[in-house]
Amino acid sequence: MDIFLQQIINGLVVGSVYALIALGYTMVYGILQLINFAHGEIVMIGAMVTITCINFLIGHNVNLPGPLLLALGLAMAIPVTMLLGYLIERIAYRPLRKAPRLAPLITAIGVSIVLQQAAMMIWGRNYRAFPAILPSDVVEFGGASITTLQIAIIALSIVLLIGLFLLIERTKMGRAMRATAQSPDVARLMGVNVNNIISLTFMIGSALGAVAGVLVAANYDQAHAYMGFMIGLKAFTAAVLGGIGNLGGAVLGGILLGLIESIGSGYLGDLTGGFLGSQYKDIFAFLVLILVLIFRPSGLMGERVAERA
Amino acid sequence: MSIARYSMIAAAVLAITACGKQEPAKKAETKPASAPASAPAAAGDxxxxxxxxxxxxxxxxxxxxxxxxxxxxxxxxxxxxxxxxxxxxxxxxxxxxxxxxxxxxxxxxxxxxxxxxxxxxxxxxxxxxxxxxxxxxxxxxxxxxxxxxxxxxxxxxxxxxxxxxxANDAQQGKVLAEYAVKTLKAKKVAIIDDRTAYGQGLADEFEKAAKAAGATVVKREFTNDKETDFNSILTSIKGTQPDLIFYGGLDAQGAPLKKQAKKLGIKATLMGADAWQTPEFIKLAGADAEGAYASIPGQPKERMPGSKEFLAKFKQKFNTEVQxxxxxxxxxxxxxxxxxxxxxxxxxxxxxxxxxxxxxxxxxxxxxxxDAKGDIKDGAITIYQVKNGKWEIMEVVGGAAKK
Amino acid sequence: MNLINSLPRKKGTLIAFCLLLLVLPWMISSGFQSGSSYLRALDMALLFIMLALGLNIVVGYAGLLDFGYIAFYAVGAYTYALLNSPHLQAMLPSWMMYPPFVVSIVICAIVACVFGIMLGAPTLKLRGDYLAIVTLGFGQIVRIFMTNLDRPINLTNGPQGINNILPPQFLGYNLGKPIEWFGLQFEPVHLFYYLILFFCALIIVVSIRLQNSRLGRAWVAIREDEIAANAMGINTRNVKLLAFAMGATFGGVSGALFASLQGFISPESFILMESIMVLSMVVLGGMGHIPGVILGAIIVSITPEVLRDVINPLQMAVVGRKVVDPETLRMLIFGAAMIIVMLVRPEGLWPSKRRRAELRPATKGIALQEKDDLQDAERNHD
Incomplete structure (x- = not known):
């Protein structure tokens, strides 16, 4: 039982990070029907900038408690990624808004390559270690163990998610975002500055991405120029699983994907008598996705809407 | 548009790319020293x-x-x-x-x-x-x-x-497995590999040799070379209580693996192979690196004549450690x-x-x-362990040490 | 567009172009210092042309976004490798081993086609980006199986890959060794060039014939509006499946040729990035337009190789010393080029007339004015 509980915890930690990143994909998709392939790279840059800042502070003998240092690093990284998100939208996506749907997809891939290589030029080829500033106490309960950092990851994710929901559901800006998602043209007629709203969406998504990037880097104690690609892909899968364009769906999809992965790789081998082992973890995740999409072609929480012309 | 017409255009494109190639080659001739990649083969010297x-x-x-x-x-x-x-x-x-x-x-x-x-x-x-x-x-x-x-x-x-x-996978896997079973007295062994040609080849050889030496392989798990989360496979390994976990894969995965094993309260010794024996591993795993075993084919660098000079020159020239x-x-x-x-x-x-x-x-x-195949003959394999944040030599197997 | 009609008129140009293609390897290998490597890159480019044309059927004609296309390339390559290497010799009956080259290619095409239908069948209902992620998953699934089917039975030799794949044998000639004909020395790269060129030409002809066929028009109809196409009496299910199957077949043939050229294959060759690259070839070149797709494939596959020779001298000329690593800069330029090309020509470098007309209508002025009006309205509201 303790092993099962441990696997659930493992899944929840991974899943909450997926959820944060998936939100970035799903927000952009909801408004522009565009897969922002470069989002994974934003996550990576968020992590890299934070690490650089913390190292700089430590190097200048700033003696602050770990979490405060982390907050300072994040305070630097979030504006950087927000600016980057804004620039990406402005340069690579906005001119193509009326273009065929695949054109912005290709520029997205281009942006992704450029950011990866630029990160490699700036931060080098080596893996960057995350500075050991955070306590890594292990809390035991029910035979399973979880670190304080992991608890913080789950808690922070929940707080950010609630904040985002409030922003979207309760504020005027949120209403403008929802209106733009439904129909940009009508929203424009209603006095919404659609371009600003789209820029804002990219910036909020990028800020969430930066936080997620830092959480990933802190949890695994490392960051690398190529770290964004894989985790971005997983998060995108999670967003589709939950129904892309739907915020609740992204969260559900992220948590589910985390749980599927951890339980899949933990028990697949025993269930199939050693025929399928943890090497099929990713296949398991994709199979669940395909099954879900066969029965609910627009994801778990996606609305059944006709294709928009 | 006919096939002929667009074929012509395709030909033109090819011609343009061809010209693009020729140009830099010419440029390079004027600065051969600065651009060795495209310098012409200067005959003789x-x-x-x-x-x-x-x-x-x-x-x-x-x-x-x-x-x-x-x-x-x-x-x-x-x-x-x-x-x-x-x-x-x-x-x-x-x-x-x-x-x-x-x-x-x-x-x-x-x-x-x-x-x-x-x-x-x-x-x-x-x-x-x-x-x-x-x-x-x-x-x-x-x-x-x-x-x-x-x-x-x-x-x-x-x-x-x-x-x-x-040393090839077979030689290195065998030395590591024998060290694990005979010297470290591991009876139950769990093996993880990263499904690359390197990790899988090594892990398979380790498995073979460990079994031959009398240990039981209690769990064989897999990951991939881009993963950083090993909690689930480590959790299921934990259930089988192995004495030693062997990982066939690179340092950048090995470090989080080692850390996560510690956080999950796994007591088993962790062992990797040559790709673990890097300063990167210690840098990334920090204090948790302590106690990990790894090997490196060849005599220990530190003991070789001329290697001190090599390490110093390397550091001075490229301003980085040997990885x-x-x-x-x-x-x-x-x-x-x-x-x-x-x-x-x-x-x-x-x-x-x-x-x-x-x-x-x-x-x-x-x-x-x-040897006749082109493999290095009687290559030594050195086994290291992390002690006080440094790779310390534990044993040199084979090579000149035997003679 | 019609091959047969255009023949009498453009016979001269066509023949001249064919001759050019035939002597091209000689021009390249004798004209440049690293000629053979360009020829090898050209071989690869031809393989990518086949891949891009196959994907063009799925994405360009039928409008089905496919992110896992490289899976069919992998299936073709592995099928060829298993039949033509000693790896499965102990397991397969001897009559199945080392079939004649043409038979191998046909088997690879059929196996890939079956995989195409396997992907198509469960995904018929999905649209747009949902289809994209499922095909992406399919591509990953195929690769992961290839990496892991070395246990319990060693079928694919796992991450170690399959080695010693026999080069094609033709009428007693072995393409893996230099052959002398009429006093000319034909190196293996040259021989492969002609072999791949032949198949590439075959696929181009098939693509052109398909485009204007009943089936080709049905694909376009589905791309434009599936419901309307259905109402017009098109069996959308079968037609979509055929698109997947045809696309997969092209990929399978290309994969088989890749395996025979390389002599060694491993799962590393069939990663997601390759699928993305093939997709960029199709989109950059001009979706649904055969010459555009060919152009896209040539540019995307050859640019990184050409940049190898350009970067260092360029850096020297501009800055005077090595500032950044040429390799990183090379990929950076490649990525930036992708963005710029799409920004300047969102319809692709060489789009079909129909697409250009859709995107840059003759009534452009009106369209622009409409847009302006909206923005004015917006400004007034702010």
Whole structure:
């Protein structure tokens, strides 16, 4: 039982990070029907900038408690990624808004390559270690163990998610975002500055991405120029699983994907008598996705809407 | 639009790309020293050696490390005035190319080396790129010395031009498994590999040897070379309570693996192979690195004559620590030049037989000679453990230590 | 567009172009210092042209976004490798081993086609980006199986890959060794060039014939509006499946040729990035337009190789020393080029007339004015 509980915890930690990143994909998709392939790279840059800042502070003998240092690093990284998100939208996506749907997809891939290589030029080829500033106490309960950092990851994710929901559901800006998602043209007629709203969406998504990037880097104690690609892909899968364009769906999809992965790789081998082992973890995740999409072609929480012309 | 018309346009495009190629080649002629990659083969007074490895991508740091090793050797020769062959001083030129760790690109790079009349190749890094490239080198008769590919298949192809300066998977897996079972007294062993040619080959050999030595393999788990989360597989390993966990894979995965094992309260010893024995591993795993075992083929760097000088020069020249196999690629150049000196020529056909029977001990990894297949003969394997944040030598198996 | 009609008129140009293609390897290998490696890159480019044309059927004609296309390339390559290498010799009956080259290619095409239908069948209902992610998953699934089917039974030799794949044998000639004809020395790269060129030409002809066929028009109809196409009496299910199957077949043939050229294959060659690259070839060149797709494939596959020779001299000329690593800069330029090309020509470098007309209508002025009006309205509201 303790092993099962441990696997659930493992899944929840991974899943909450997926959820944060998936939100970035799903927000952009909801408004522009565009897969922002470069989002994974934003996550990576968020992590890299934070690490650089913390190292700089430590190097200048700033003696602050770990979490405060982390907050300072994040305070630097979030504006950087927000600016980057804004620039990406402005340069690579906005001119193509009326273009065929695949054109912005290709520029997205281009942006992704450029950011990866630029990160490699700036931060080098080596893996960057995350500075050991955070306590890594292990809390035991029910035979399973979880670190304080992991608890913080789950808690922070929940707080950010609630904040985002409030922003979207309760504020005027949120209403403008929802209106733009439904129909940009009508929203424009209603006095919404659609371009600003789209820029804002990219910036909020990028800020969430930066936080997620830092959480990933802190949890695994490392960051690398190529770290964004894989985790971005997983998060995108999670967003589709939950129904892309739907915020609740992204969260559900992220948590589910985390749980599927951890339980899949933990028990697949025993269930199939050693025929399928943890090497099929990713296949398991994709199979669940395909099954879900066969029965609910627009994801778990996606609305059944006709294709928009 | 007819097929003929667009075919014409396609031809025009080809012609344009062709022109694009010619131009830089001309430019390069004026500055041969600054752009060795496209410098024409100046007949007679230079020896061109190729290096290929992944210089972009997620193991680029190891690829660059190898390039530095080879470059250091080349620069050392040149600073000493070059290599004297048949009474003539020759300069060495290192041509480094990026194979992106991709088998397709590796063959294109190999073909480039052949075209550029490179006389010997140091590389490639992975077995997945060394093997397809070796066919092209063999057809062209160019000796290839890999400093790091460990797949058994590489030298088993029957090519005369393939050499390797590193113990292969079977040798290393066996030494590690025997050390684990006999010295560390591990009875129950769990094995993880990263499903790359390197990790899987090593893990399979470790499994075989561990079973032969009398241990039981309680769990075999898998991950991939881009993963950083090992909590789920470690949790299911924890349930089987092994004495030792072996990981076939790279340092950048090994470090989080080690950390996560500690957080999950796993008491078992962790053991990796050569790709773990890097400063990177300790840097990334921090205090949690303590107690991990790893091995490295070759004599311990610190004990080799001349290696202190090598490490110092490396640090001074490239302003970075040696990651992994830089000594091997350094030695690869040395041994190649040694064979050339013996043959009195840098022509591949002439010095290849000398390379096959070379016996050289001036390098930094140990005495070098090759067996009939091209594998390093009686290569030593050193086992290390992390103690006080440093890799400490535990035992040297085989090699000169035995004699 | 019609091949047969255009023949009499453009016979001269066509013949001249064919001759050019035939002597091209000689021009390249004797004209440049690293000629053979360009020829090898050209071989690869031809393989990518086949891949891009196959994907063009799925994405360009039928409008089905496919992110896992490289899976069919992998299936073709592995099928060829298993039949033509000693790896499965102990397991397969001897009559199945080392079939004649043409038979191998046909088998690879059929196997890939079956995989195409396997992907198509469960995904018929999905649209747009949902289809994209499922095909992406399919591509990953195929690769993961290839990496892991070395246990319990060693079928694919796992991450170690399959080695010693026999080069094609033709009428007693072995393409893996230099052959002398009429006093000319034909190197293996040259021989492969002609072999791949032949198949490439075959696929181009098939593509052109398909485009204007009943089936080709049905695909376009589905791309434009599936419901309307259905109402017009098109069996959308079968037609979509056929698109997947045809696309997969092209990929399978290309994969088989890749395996025979390389002599060694491993799962590393069939990663997601390759699927993305093939997709960029199709989109950059001009979706649904055969010459555009060919152009896209040539540019995307050859640019990184050409940049190898350009970067260092360029850096020297501009800055005077090595500032950044040429390899990183090379990929950076490549990525930037992708963005710029799409920004300047969102319809692709060489789009079909129909697409250009859709995107840059003759009534452009009106369209622009409409847009302006909206923005004015917006400004007034702010």
């Amino acid at each position: 230079t020896i061109k050696i190729g290096y290929a490895g992944p210089l972009t991508g997620n193991i680029a740091h190891i690829g660059k490390d190898l390039e530095y090793g080879a470059r250091l050797a080349v620069d050392t020769f040149n600073e000493a005035g070059g290599v004297e062959l048949a009474g003539k001083k020759m300069k060495l030129v290192l041509v480094a190319e990026d194979d992106q760790g991709d088998p397709k690109t590796a063959t294109t790079v190999a073909q480039r080396f052949v075209d550029q009349k490179v006389v010997g190749v140091v590389g490639h890094l992975q077995s997945g790129t060394s093997i397809p490239a070796s066919k092209i080198y063999s057809d062209a008769g160019i000796p290839q010395i890999t400093p790091s590919s460990t797949a058994i298949a590489y030298t088993a192809q029957g090519y005369k031009t393939t050499f390797r300066l590193i 992994l196999y830089a000594p091997n690629s350094y030695d690869a150049v040395l041994v190649m030049v040694e064979a050339m000196k013996k043959a009195g020529s840098s022509e591949p056909a002439k010095y290849l037989p000398e390379l096959a029977k070379v016996s050289y001990s001036g390098g930094v990894t140990g005495p070098i000679s090759f």
